[in-house]
Amino acid sequence: MIKITKITQHFIHHHIAPKNTSLDDLFVANADLKDKKALAAYVIETYSLGQLVSVKFNVADHILDFTYNQAENIGRVVAEVAIVD
Numbered sequence: 001m002i003k004i005t006k007i008t009q010h011f012i013h014h015h016i017a018p019k020n021t022s023l024d025d026l027f028v029a030n031a032d033l034k035d036k037k038a039l040a041a042y043v044i045e046t047y048s049l050g051q052l053v054s055v056k057f058n059v060a061d062h063i064l065d066f067t068y069n070q071a072e073n074i075g076r077v078v079a080e081v082a083i084v085d
Contacts, residue, residue, distance in 0.1 A: 001027055001028065001029055001083070001084050001085070002027070002028040002030075002034070002039070002081060002082070002083055002084070003025065003026070003027055003028075003081070003082045003083075003084050004025060004026040004027075004028065004039065004043065004064065004079050004080070004081055005025045005079065005080050005082070006022075006025075006078075006079055006080045007022065007023040007024070007025065007026070007043070007077060007078075007079040008020045008021065008022055008023070008077070008078055008079070009021050009023060009047075009049070009075055009076065009077045010075065010076055011073050011074065011075045011076075012067070012073075012074045012075065012076055018076075023047060023077075026042075026043065026046060028042060034083075036055050036057060036064055036066075037052075037055050039064055039081065040052055040055050040064060040066040040068075040077075043064070043066075043077060043079070044068055049068045049070055049075065049077070050068050050069050050070030050071065050075070051068060051069045051070075052066065052067075052068055053066075053067040053068055053069050053074065054066060054067050061081075062080055062081050062082060063078065063079070063080060063081070064077070064078070064079045064080070064081050065077070065078045065079075
């Protein structure tokens with residue numbers, strides 16, 4: 001099982017400081033979702049965030065960091081990922 005915690009999201013605006021919003025933790029029973037892109041797609045689908053734009057792969061293995069497009073706005077999600085038994 002995969003646990004996604006400390007999920008925060010914000011929209012990227014050039015003129016204002018982002019307002020972070022915390023989302024509920026997720027538990028993923030499907031062990032096939034170990035890939036960061038698949039995990040990002042799962043979070044987007046779960047919270048109906050829109051369409052995946054990009055996933056950062058140059059961060060630590062336990063960090064999920066991606067951007068998405070929702071109604072002409074670009075958002076960013078950062079979370080921690082852990083494998084639990």
